[in-house]
Amino acid sequence: MTTGTPAPFTAADYEARMERAAQSAADAGLAGVLVAPGPDLVWLTGYSVPADTERLTLLVLAAGQEPTLVVPTLEAPDAAKAAGADAMTLRDWTDGTNPYDVTAPLLDVTGRFGVSDNAWAMHLLGLQKTLPDTSYVSLTEALPMLRGVKDAAELERLAAAGAAADATYEEIKKVAFAGREENDIARELADLLRKFGHSQVDFTVVGSGPNGANPHHEASDRVIRHGDMVVLDFGGLKHGYGSDTTRTVHVGEPTDEERRVHDIVREAQTAACDAVRPGIACQDVDRVARKVITDAGYGEYFIHRTGHGIGVTTHEPPYMIEGEEQELVPGMCFSVEPGIYLPGRFGVRVEDIVTVTEDGGRRLNATARDMAIVS
Template structure:
């Protein structure tokens, strides 16, 4: 690599890690909670109940320090101000959350019935959307205390709750994508041949951290036949000359996700390997070009799948074309047959078709894309052509 190219790569990594977004304010969280309450009312529900997990982080900025069996529950309703029921011993942490000023804290001490504490804030005959991360014992406790209530899945009832990002969220996702790109630009410079998958995966994790990620969620390194397993966990296989290697990696930067995949080859590829890679690249490009407001999510999947099926590999494309991304790396919407939710400006999701030939190799190419007013925009901009590595 030339010194100029090396300098450009270092500059990109520095730029990605240097991005420091303004923190979300209590007003930001107040608006999110109000929007959730309105959406629930519009859906004919009496409110939203949110336990610790990504929905609670998105709506309040509060992330409990550890998983606990004690009830923590955000209650949102169009009929009252937001209330967070929280154990007394964890109340100081909740009070420091950025969104705390936008809600009322109601704490309870050990020895009290937490469901009885939460009950006055729920309509005794109401139907509520419950976050998917709610523990079964808490839902059962609420049902026992308020037998007239009923519950539905938050994702099923309000799939758009976190799907459309505002400008500040888009900026975070774009920076996360740039940081992941910086990691990819560096990993293709290292030696692959003769090294274990776990060694390359560890190097990818280090590069993600250096580019500004505070959390690394996954570093898939699928070499040779392992590449035919889409979620292969890096193992002790030694990467060899002639291997195709699927790289899929991401995590959280400034609280928002990155997720990108590229497929590289150790040494020159065969004609068949190049052809399969070209088919996946064409499918990924066609699916990206299909992105625009108003089309159903399933259309993105259909476009990618048509290219791969037309090339004779339809049965070897074994997963959905994409998933949403935000405060987690996988969330609604999903680009899959049967998902009729129309695309809306501000939605962000992956476009990641693949072909997997069992016992031989796999290919996947993935970018994070956001819907704009007239099409789509990629947050990953590294070359999608197959890179040849040592």
Template structure:
């Protein structure tokens, strides 16, 4: 197990909020409105319930102190949040209208970036109180807000990747043949926790024809000798994500199965090698897709090549055609091409990488060859 990293400080969160407010100003926004979820967690370290109808909202505006509108019954929790000292609290009681508390913190005619997971109920409440305001999804106006990681964040992602590698090394030693997919998935989840994950987000075990479904939910199918098995698993460790895919085989693969794996492996290797500052996200996708298409499987590569990762396992930037965002050092994302043959089998190989000053560094070092399991 890795040693727990030093916690982020109030100054770390204060600096993030200042940068976010400045980014809002640079984008021509009056400010940002952040509901409970990954953005609030990253900006403040505060993790309130996201499934409550009571309004909790972080209001960031250029040149203004960060304000957190919070239900009075939860205000005490903010004091224990690492970013709490950087916040001014505006608490409200159940008999009050929370939009009356929020409205004075906003510009009556302002345009705001609002976090994607904000309840429609709350957005409509704000519009009703301030009809002159307008709103845009944070993923549209500031998609790169969390994309570039600092050294402390990179360290957490590296540790999560190493833990996922360790889980993979152990899972290849367990028995696959004769067991249900869900049993192997449970083993994977237990291994991720054993090696330090606090949260397991997914454990895809796609055996035989189920491997042709990229997001297959591990089920009751019993794994058989001769199956190709796609393993895709990850979660959060020290607040940051892991995500790794490897494809294994129960017994020796056929020549076709090995060839498909070789094609995907070469596409993945070449796409990682292409990563460097200044290229567009879509260029990473193009490198992988060109190889798979050249080998005759282009129509069977049915998803983007990668997604960003940080405090969530899926976030911007995305390695997909049409995404012209340029890569800069500190961006972190998956590179995960795949080939899926319906009714037969699938293959995917995935690593998490970060952009460096002159190329890329991978956070996964688990063997990428098709492992033979029993």
């Protein structure tokens, strides 16, 4: 397992990200980028503030213009301590004044701006009221690959998160499943993720028997029984970057059908991972996995996309789905997670995080993908 704590990102790292974002916006025909609290702000500046704050906090980026962070006065001291603070100017506003009057002079009064997806409607409407000739588009639509290509330091963190998730899986296989609630196994997964260095646990899916046929089942008080197939999907953040892996285990010996369905999913997942290389479209990864499952007669039971990007959040662009023509480039990281879900009976999913290399793809999860037998 990857060990040690990676070196922190520097002010120069954040400055380069902000410059790249501003230039990407200009290349896309935008006047700039407006970034509210959330993962984009953390990635661009190192500054973390609760996304549910009602006071306007907004990073303004535009080509040829110094990055500026508009913050409430009471938050300014903390913002000044952010790792990227030296690469931007702070403009604060006090309660009782209009924050949009502070923000307006930073914007092209007739410009079209990319806005981070989690910006408050109240704040966007406030800007529109102050600058009625401006217009806005979501960053996912305008700049979907803003965070999509990871550098070496980011890949190091993703690899460490993946290794921690792998260690979690190796440990959870050793515990008793039969006679215990799904909730019990989910709690143990969360504890193990933290044990192996996760600061945040985002999900611990434990879908036993018929619950495994629901891809977004989390965990319940259902008691796991001998003879159950159990889908385990878990992940979170380590060193600020995500893990996400799925393995499907069986309590006792599986039936021939259960083994066959698992083999089909594993083959689909392997084929899709092997297909990853620069220059192919995201939808091609989905097509490869889906063809294996469809050819085996289970196409109608593969009911979700094949994968999603991962980085400072566990779900982000790019998405491996039909219609997504974005080409793969080195440094992209995403899940490959086909599945088969038989309603009322059982489900199977196998998932790894894959990064695109110069000549192919590399998995960031290394645990065995064969069906594990647990007690």
